[in-house]
Amino acid sequence: MTQPLSRNSFPALPSYPERMIQFGEGNFMRAFVDWQVQQMNNKGLFQGSAVLIQPLEQGLGGMLAEQDYLYTVLLNGILDGRTVSDREIMTSVSRLINPYSNYQDFLALAEDDALEFITSNTTEAGIAYHPGDRLEDAPQKSFPGKLTALLYKRFQLGKKGFVIIPCELIDRNGEKLREIVQRYASEWNLGEEFAAWLETENTFCCSLVDRIVPGYPRDKAGELEQELGYRDNLMVTAEPFLFWVIEGPAWLKEKLPLAEAGLNVVVTEDMTAYRERKVHLLNGPHTAMVSLGLLAGLETVEDVMNDGVFSAFVRQLIEDELIPMLDLPLEELQSYAAAVQERFRNPFIRHELTSIYLNSVSKFKTRLLPVLLRYRKERGELPKLITLAFAGLLLGYRGDRLQRQDGPEVLAVFDATWKDPQSFVEVILQDNSLWGENLLSVPGLKEALEDGLRLLDSLDCRTALEQTIGGEIQCSDS
Numbered sequence: 001m002t003q004p005l006s007r008n009s010f011p012a013l014p015s016y017p018e019r020m021i022q023f024g025e026g027n028f029m030r031a032f033v034d035w036q037v038q039q040m041n042n043k044g045l046f047q048g049s050a051v052l053i054q055p056l057e058q059g060l061g062g063m064l065a066e067q068d069y070l071y072t073v074l075l076n077g078i079l080d081g082r083t084v085s086d087r088e089i090m091t092s093v094s095r096l097i098n099p100y101s102n103y104q105d106f107l108a109l110a111e112d113d114a115l116e117f118i119t120s121n122t123t124e125a126g127i128a129y130h131p132g133d134r135l136e137d138a139p140q141k142s143f144p145g146k147l148t149a150l151l152y153k154r155f156q157l158g159k160k161g162f163v164i165i166p167c168e169l170i171d172r173n174g175e176k177l178r179e180i181v182q183r184y185a186s187e188w189n190l191g192e193e194f195a196a197w198l199e200t201e202n203t204f205c206c207s208l209v210d211r212i213v214p215g216y217p218r219d220k221a222g223e224l225e226q227e228l229g230y231r232d233n234l235m236v237t238a239e240p241f242l243f244w245v246i247e248g249p250a251w252l253k254e255k256l257p258l259a260e261a262g263l264n265v266v267v268t269e270d271m272t273a274y275r276e277r278k279v280h281l282l283n284g285p286h287t288a289m290v291s292l293g294l295l296a297g298l299e300t301v302e303d304v305m306n307d308g309v310f311s312a313f314v315r316q317l318i319e320d321e322l323i324p325m326l327d328l329p330l331e332e333l334q335s336y337a338a339a340v341q342e343r344f345r346n347p348f349i350r351h352e353l354t355s356i357y358l359n360s361v362s363k364f365k366t367r368l369l370p371v372l373l374r375y376r377k378e379r380g381e382l383p384k385l386i387t388l389a390f391a392g393l394l395l396g397y398r399g400d401r402l403q404r405q406d407g408p409e410v411l412a413v414f415d416a417t418w419k420d421p422q423s424f425v426e427v428i429l430q431d432n433s434l435w436g437e438n439l440l441s442v443p444g445l446k447e448a449l450e451d452g453l454r455l456l457d458s459l460d461c462r463t464a465l466e467q468t469i470g471g472e473i474q475c476s477d478s
């Protein structure tokens, strides 16, 4: 029987002073930011660790403590033509504070001058204003509320601010976070001096993250335990590829020497083009493939890429509908798209479609809907593959064929609307809360989705896809 991972079993592992506060202890942050901190430490360039803040009352705090905050990152895949199979025990996390049970320790972080950086990933839902939050709460419900309380304490102590780099996959994440913090500062009457300190003493950066992190390797856990020689309930698998774009001042390159440590990190004045490329060419195909893939009984991204019809769908989607709508040099887009498809084919990691399926409605809205609308406007017709993916999404949210995973308010809208299949498409397209606008005004969309739904409901999904790729589904224009 193997022993659990702990510092006792690996007494030679190093420890580092805390230099970063990190909101979020999920798989992604542990295999992305903390992994990069580890690489900087390995090269003697940072000599620091991250203290994690659990954003929600329930989380991984207990499990991390049981392992002395150690865990293994397993990188599997092909990078620059080389097969990578790396295993490394992370020593870049010092501890985790649960502000729900230990608010004092959380606020006490404001006192530590060595803490210079704040990072976060609280999912797309985390950078949100919660009207009920108050300074006196212990803790505030929202992540920005907690951050405001911490920053205010820091200000009261007369200390310098932080470099704040959120990693949430929302557009202009740093600006959104700063706006909500400023809003709390104003609503909580924290004064003009604090508002000025927020502006001048803190650097809020926007950032874009890119690494596929499937998380805990459930299917291979036993085998890996034997191979590693210890039990690790928090091991994380990830692809070797990594890209982090930070929109921030040039001095950050020295202060946080990620690129110097050989990591694929860019500090730039404007990250817009990088974001467009990634969200539409990587996350877009992911979201387009999930509902259709799950409806066809496929389980992983690799399954999709190994299926002739589905991989043709992904390729055509990228080449014919996504790339032509992006304002970047064609060659650059084509080379990124080729790399993405290679990453999707990674035979060494198991990326479950169900994990990408989570909150598909909001993902469709940011990743594919803008392209669909632009295509319709510029070409006078609908992009047939994005439209079919939209139909697949709507069918999946009927709830009888797929196990939906979305917020209760989103599911309630679908449940109410699907009660009348005749009016379903017309009503759902008008729902501003889902799409941010009334999509009934998009010429031909209602009819095309009704056709798509009929097709997907009457044929098996692969045949429906084959027909669509062959151009047989017509988008009637009104």
Ligand SMILES: NC(=O)c1ccc[n+]([C@@H]2O[C@H](COP(=O)([O-])OP(=O)(O)OC[C@H]3O[C@@H](n4cnc5c(N)ncnc54)[C@H](O)[C@@H]3O)[C@@H](O)[C@H]2O)c1
Pocket (backbone or CB within 6 Å): 023, 024, 025, 026, 027, 028, 029, 054, 055, 056, 059, 121, 122, 123, 124, 125, 126, 127, 143, 168, 169, 209, 210, 211, 212, 213, 214, 215
């Ligand atoms: N897994 C990937 O391949 C990958 C790659 C790039 C980006 N991401 C992004 O990272 C996010 C997290 O992914 P993960 O794999 O680490 O998930 P996870 O479930 O392991 O971790 C989620 C984290 O978010 C926090 N959280 C969840 N809902 C919250 C809320 N409403 N308010 C505040 N905090 C909240 C949790 O406490 C936890 O720390 C995703 O939403 C995605 O946008 C993931």
Ligand SMILES: O=P(O)(O)OC[C@@H](O)[C@@H](O)[C@H](O)[C@H](O)CO
Pocket (backbone or CB within 6 Å): 169, 209, 210, 211, 212, 213, 282, 283, 286, 287, 355, 356, 358
């Ligand atoms: O993480 P999500 O659930 O927001 O989205 C699923 C995937 O599209 C996403 O995780 C990608 O794998 C990632 O963005 C790659 O960098």
